[in-house]
Amino acid sequence: MSSSYAIEVKGLTKRYGELVAVNGISFAVNRGEIFAFLGPNGAGKTTTVEILECLRKPTSGKAYVLGNDIERNQSEIKKRTGVLPQDFYTYERLTVKETIQYYAGMFDAHPDVDELIRLVDLEDKKNVLFRNLSGGLKQRLGIAVALVNDPEMIFLDEPTSGLDPKARHGVWHLIDGLHKKGKTVFLTTHYMEEAEILADRVGIIHNGTIVALDSPASLISEHGTRNLLILKKTSPKAVPSIEKLGIKAKYDGTTGDVTVHLNHTVGVSEILHTLSSTEVPFGELQLKRSSLEDVFLNLTGVSLEEEEGSI
């Protein structure tokens, strides 16, 4: 069965007793795109991706992966998809090369193992046991394993969670490479930067519901705050002066900074001119662009970091 979508989800719900983990969500993922599911831990990302991977049964609703019903055509879905679970783990005492060969055998596939090892940049680690790899290298091996069957689409569940910035950038580079090869990538993440950099489209999920779905640029444009101007180490007197221009400003007594919410009617030069004329001193200036963090904050009323901390 063919479908124009790589994934099509209609009214998907998953309940655990009284708890509704996923609440009637509907969305579609286009073939060949990187789709990111963004949300804090516990928002329903992993539950959704595991339903799509045929690891959990939905309470209600329908979902199709590469045109296959997730409840009826599981073997077909498994053959044509690759999965990187959260914190990929495998036989501790198999080497990198043996691990890839093991999973290739499970798919009855015959990939060029050395090529896969090169792809994830583990050539000098190919004879190292899995247990001796760092977290970042384990994830890279997990991506290689997810590719053993040359899948049409790949599920990556929190691929960079817990990795240091260098390892994270390495994994991003790999994901970008998969995209360029025409693979569809379904990515879950709670890192806004990751979704913003990698994804063609982002679905923001909160409390089991999709609150927004679009390209990162469109989401920021539609739901983001205006760009911010930060006046470092200035005086509280700056706030009334700036607000006379019809825009909002806020003084932070701890840092001594004033944050100004820019809009299209007032330019930065106008603000600086006002401050000079009223002789309000200020240190350096910082311009901050709106991000998916602001989108999340605007849509849910809480910041992603607060949500993470509350879990």
Place this chain on the structure above:
Amino acid sequence: MSHVVIDLKASLKTFWRDKSTIFWTLAFPTVLILLFGAIFSQSSIRYDLYVQNQDLNDGKATYWSSSLITVLNSTNAFNIHMVDASANGTDYALTNRLSSLIIIPSGFNTSANMALYNQGATTANITFVYDQSTSSAPIVQSIVMSIVDRLNFELSRGIEYLTVEDLAIAPKRFGFIDFFIPGVIGMTAMTTSIFTSVSISARFKQNGIFHKLATTPLRRYEWILSRTIYNILISYLGMAVMMLMGIAVFGMKMTLDAVSLLMVAMASLMFTGLGMIIARFVKDPDGADAAANVITFPMMFLSGTFFQLSQMPQFLQTIAQVLPLTYVNEGLRAAMIFGQTQQAIINTALIAALGIASIVVGSLITKWEED
């Protein structure tokens, strides 16, 4: 089937690279055998000695038979247990798995008097029936012989009036170690299979390996089959190492036949299933190891692995009758020592039935996917 072979190869590679698993699977039972073998060759405890006095006169022991029993008792080396005079002594010893039985035959009193009268031209005989596969039998035999020698010396300055006739009830000349090693083989099959199943299942669950495997075409039954074959192979490896060591160090003599091999395979099957059932109810690897210990330790000690069941208190013997390892150990001894093929087949069939039941239940309740 290729998935089974691939997973089996990966498991065997992992085993070979895991030194602690090798130690617990192979070295630990080997050390046990060496220790027990050494300890039981130097024991100095009181031994159970069964005595059947057939030499009765109006239901009362004759003078010489009574005297002999008194002397045996006075050594403080034995706990004397009297056996009904009407029983067939040899059958009684076999049925009750007695280590040592002295039969004082009817007419013993008359023979002793005759021997004294004719200065040893004739002798009075008693029969020493013993199970040479037990650790205590050779010791009891030597004590009995020294008592008889002493009696002869006291009565007649060394002229032999009283003789002891040996009657070994095991079919070949086996020692304690031959009895002991089948028990350790059974124990190793149990610990290997239960610990591997419980521990691997708990770790695979916690580390998300089951989730990853569930996203591949590998079927759950293929994985379970691979684990079962793995446990059987590791149990065979343990069996081979223990037998080779027994032969090299203790000059062990035992039969290795198809029934004993089948019993080890069925025991591994059963304990693999049991391990999977336990694994279903534990939450993490630490809990898994504790649960496996709770199951294996009592079974190890109560199923006649180290001692004969008859040496344990009656209530423990009753418990032993419901422990599957008891039937594994008895089946292995029946096949490997006593040559009781029929008994071994019955035990093997019982364990096979339990094995199929436990592996079916274990397979049904083991889940890779979440609800």
